[in-house]
Amino acid sequence: MRQLLDISGFWPGLASAWRGEGRGVGWAIGFGLALDAALVLTFASWSAAVPAGWGWFFAGLCWVLVLGLSVAGRKRGPARDEQVEAWFVEAQRHYLRGHWIEAETLVGRLLARRPDDVEARLLLASIERRTGRRAEARATLRRLRDCPPAAGWRFEIEAEMRQLEEREAEAERGQRAA
Template sequence: MNTRNYLTCLWPGLSELWWLGRLSALPLAIGFAIVLNSLLVLRFLYPTWLDPLLVRLACYLVFISWICWTIKSAKELPKLLQPRLLSETPDRFPDAHQAYLQADWPAAEKLLLGVLAIEPRDPPALLLLSGVYRHTGRPESAAALIDQMRLLEIADPWRIEIEAEMARIRRDRETSDHGPVEDQESSANADSDAEKRVSGDEDQGPSCAADLTAA
């Protein structure tokens, strides 16, 4: 794990907000900011507003709480970043990948949904599920997953794969939009050719029969 990821542990609630987008951690982050700024104001700008001993004691308590929370966040960070590896449930991503390669779309979708239930922001699982949706005729759902991945910081290393998958979705959309019209035109041309061939056969019935007999 990259050591820079632990920088988010230095602010209470930031790691959950940054990596998982949990809004439940937002009040903690805002509350810590309010308390910290209030103590800085009371300690350095207006030290006479309250008893200096009381302000100093509050600073010590906040500092100790900050250290404890930083240690707690650092211990929980691996679980936030790689919950599948630390979960008691077996990792089914390899099975989902195998089912995808075998074009077993129902099995792949079921396994990938189970993986995402444990780790909702896993880029490889989201990419594969987008491919499953694309192969099963659900381009809108596939595009929605790609749009979701574009908003994830953790998905930055997968930008090339994300854009490639989006290009495939656009290609399939264009094919589905123009495919039926082309099929209708091809069918109409085939019917017209068939009518011409039938008319020609009727006009040249004896000669065709002679050719067939000769053959």
């Protein structure tokens, strides 16, 4: 997949369009139109009024501009994403060891940078459930359930909700028995 995205860099905007970015679709269409215009100006006999060099100039300008923006974006973007990913991995490590405070601190830092991170919110709900903060866990899960990017995580969200309900039922049975 990574090689496909590297190859797609030869068509400006194609890589970002592949990732679902609207700006990339615009650049890809714009470059396509500039390239089409350059080809028409070069090979059509009726286009003698406009020199073909202008078409190639604009197509090349579009290509260089998008390439420059892409390189600048790569220099800015990945370091931040790598940091966020490192926080998530470290939060998971603390979670698996039962270090709830450390895990929640890292998840909070991550969510401050990426508030719509579904995986981090799901981990937060699990931490809240395990630390006995059932109302907070329920609120986090409801917020996740209503979040459109969480559609792919419905099964996990529902499983976490079931575990929360089981924990609440156990607490009620314990209170009745006492």
